[in-house]
Amino acid sequence: MDNNKIFNIPFVGLKNRIHQFDFKIDGSFFKNFENSTNKNCEVDVKVELDKRDNYLIFIFYIDGHIFLDCDRCLDKYKQEIFGDYKLIVQLGGKLIEDNDNDDDIIAIAKNSDFIDISKPIYDYILLSIPFKQVHKNIEMCNAEMIKKMKKEENKENKIDPRWDILNKLKK
DSSP states (O other), X not given: OTTOGGGEEOOTTSOSSEXXXXXEEEGGGGGGSTXXXXXXXXXXXXXXXXXXXXXXXXXXXXXXXEEEEOTTTOOEEEEEEEEEEEEEEEETSSOOTTOTTOTTEEEEOTXXXXXXXXXXXXXXXXXXXXXXXXXXXXXXXXXXXXXXXXXXXXXXXXXXXXXXXXXXXXX
């Protein structure tokens, strides 16, 4: 991720107030992360940084689209994604006690000059992708694949005649 210097926010020289940053994310962004499938996308990420003396508050606004494989027909389709996410960065190196399970609060060393926000952007884009990845309507799916699925579904519904004798015993 060293080649993503644009995502390094130098907060040391910033005044205590709200600062805004805009990023355009495309498929090349995902190449910087291990085990990431190459995502074709066009996503606008607006970041508001509220700088305070001992902590930073980031609010990420995700808006755009990403091309995914439909779970139903396996064709590519364009999925709109959006979301708002908040990240608190504590300056001082030690995380607030009793906060082991909160992923929205991280700590960095007080003597840090910048923070790399590429990983949170990556995570928040992935969180914006719906769990069920399908076309909006089944009519938009590949018709040939839907026919094959229905044909297989009908095969599964037919009961093997060898089970008829056992089913009679149930009654």
